[in-house]
Amino acid sequence: MSQIIHRSLHSTPPVAVSAQGAYITDAAGKRYLDACGGAAVSCLGHAHPDVLAAMHRQIDQLAYAHTGFFTSDTVEQLAAQLTRTAPGDLNYAYFVSGGSEAVETALKLARQYFVEIGQPQRTRFVARAQSYHGNTLGALAVGGNEWRRRQFAPLLIDVVRVSACNAYRDRRADESEQAYTQRLLNELEQAILEAGPETLIGFCAETVVGATTGATPPTPGYLQGVRRLCDKYGMLYIADEVMCGMGRTGTLHAFEQDDVVPDIVTIAKGLGGGYQPIGAVLASEKIVAALQAGSGLFQHGHTYICHPTAAAAALAVQQVIERDNLLEAVKTQGARLHQQLREVLGELPHVGDTRGRGLFAGVELVEDKASKRPFDPAFKLHAQIKANCMARGLMVYPMGGTLDGQYGDHILIAPPFIVTASQIDFVVDTLRQVIVEETGKLAR
Numbered sequence: 001m002s003q004i005i006h007r008s009l010h011s012t013p014p015v016a017v018s019a020q021g022a023y024i025t026d027a028a029g030k031r032y033l034d035a036c037g038g039a040a041v042s043c044l045g046h047a048h049p050d051v052l053a054a055m056h057r058q059i060d061q062l063a064y065a066h067t068g069f070f071t072s073d074t075v076e077q078l079a080a081q082l083t084r085t086a087p088g089d090l091n092y093a094y095f096v097s098g099g100s101e102a103v104e105t106a107l108k109l110a111r112q113y114f115v116e117i118g119q120p121q122r123t124r125f126v127a128r129a130q131s132y133h134g135n136t137l138g139a140l141a142v143g144g145n146e147w148r149r150r151q152f153a154p155l156l157i158d159v160v161r162v163s164a165c166n167a168y169r170d171r172r173a174d175e176s177e178q179a180y181t182q183r184l185l186n187e188l189e190q191a192i193l194e195a196g197p198e199t200l201i202g203f204c205a206e207t208v209v210g211a212t213t214g215a216t217p218p219t220p221g222y223l224q225g226v227r228r229l230c231d232k233y234g235m236l237y238i239a240d241e242v243m244c245g246m247g248r249t250g251t252l253h254a255f256e257q258d259d260v261v262p263d264i265v266t267i268a269k270g271l272g273g274g275y276q277p278i279g280a281v282l283a284s285e286k287i288v289a290a291l292q293a294g295s296g297l298f299q300h301g302h303t304y305i306c307h308p309t310a311a312a313a314a315l316a317v318q319q320v321i322e323r324d325n326l327l328e329a330v331k332t333q334g335a336r337l338h339q340q341l342r343e344v345l346g347e348l349p350h351v352g353d354t355r356g357r358g359l360f361a362g363v364e365l366v367e368d369k370a371s372k373r374p375f376d377p378a379f380k381l382h383a384q385i386k387a388n389c390m391a392r393g394l395m396v397y398p399m400g401g402t403l404d405g406q407y408g409d410h411i412l413i414a415p416p417f418i419v420t421a422s423q424i425d426f427v428v429d430t431l432r433q434v435i436v437e438e439t440g441k442l443a444r
């Protein structure tokens with residue numbers, strides 16, 4: 001019996017013993033196609049030789065040095081790489097160990113910015129329903145994923161909640177996409193005015209929603225509208241790209257496709273591709289300038305910030321993506337994936353929606369396609385799908401729907417950027433069989 005507190009306290013997952021390319025092998029010798037990168041992490045696949053070599057070089061030379069005493073060339077190079085490739089004046093980077101830490105850092109940086117410029121009364125954030133920003137208490141507070149938050153209320157930060165941008169679920173039948181987008185922006189402006197803009201720090205949102213509703217992209221113009229409202233009311237726009245960022249959607253940052261530049265961006269998962277735990281915050285010139293002109297100190301820090309070995313892994317991952325032009329591969333293979341999902345799964349009676357961008361795709365399952373009624377969460381359809389896929393040697397990332405029927409069970413697909421056409425075919429064919437089998441057991 002394992003002595004680890006696993007995710008489920010009733011079962012122990014298979015033991016992973018090795019991994020290569022797009023595959024993980026367990027202790028029984030069974031191979032799994034990792035079509036979700038764990039949780040959209042393994043963007044280069046496993047055991048990439050260039051990343052391993054960079055990590056080996058780094059640990060031979062300097063595995064760790066505390067930032068209270070030193071910086072290191074590798075971390076400086078990673079910051080230079082990330083700020084060179086970021087649009088606008090996102091000219092600064094802060095390195096942490098993962099996504100939740102990145103979000104906590106972003107929230108504190110935004111808060112301190114307003115303290116430094118003499119507006120300390122701005123203490124609240126605006127964030128959306130159906131969102132996930134991490135599992136630490138500050139990140140849970142901005143997150144709008146109710147089942148994750150329920151047990152931990154009261155949470156630490158006061159948040160004004162607005163609707164998610166989820167066209168499949170919430171756009172009315174008689175409403176154009178443009179009108180739906182405008183309705184959401186009107187709601188956001190109303191919420192800002194009711195809360196009092198002078199009390200608000202900023203708006204925090206995932207560009208493409210990942211872990212709550214499954215690769216749900218914004219409608220055209222939505223994020224531009226968000227940017228305009230943030231500017232109008234003196235608020236910061238924080239883009240949480242922990243899951244959808246670093247090339248996963250076909251551009252390095254997903255927001256590039258929406259033609260906006262946030263003030264603060266959080267990244268993690270694909271930054272280090274799973275080779276080391278690492279996350280980062282990118283911050284614009286005005287934020288850092290305010291801290292420089294003010295106290296001269298960001299009142300934050302963790303023992304492992306700017307970890308040289310983690311930075312070496314991330315730098316190598318990002319250099320390989322750039323050198324091998326992998327964003328093009330994401331676009332090409334992503335187009336194949338989405339087309340197949342539409343054509344092969346879209347016609348199934350219980351597939352309500354297929355969506356996403358690049359190699360970040362979601363499939364939402366419903367009991368009734370016309371009314372979009374989800375399956376009863378008590379069926380735990382997502383868990384059955386996961387188990388069935390694992391039995392067939394396929395890793396995808398299914399998640400449950402909500403009790404109140406806001407959204408249904410869904411499956412997140414996020415293969416590595418090196419995925420091949422035949423691997424995509426396997427993913428879609430296997431999913432088809434599994435969905436038919438598992439929904440067949442439930443349909444009334």
Ligand code: PLP
Nearest residue numbers: 098099100132133134210242243
């Ligand atoms: N933000 C988003 C958008 C995420 O998807 C996640 C994790 O899934 C997090 C933050 C938290 O990241 P981590 O699990 O590395 O703490």
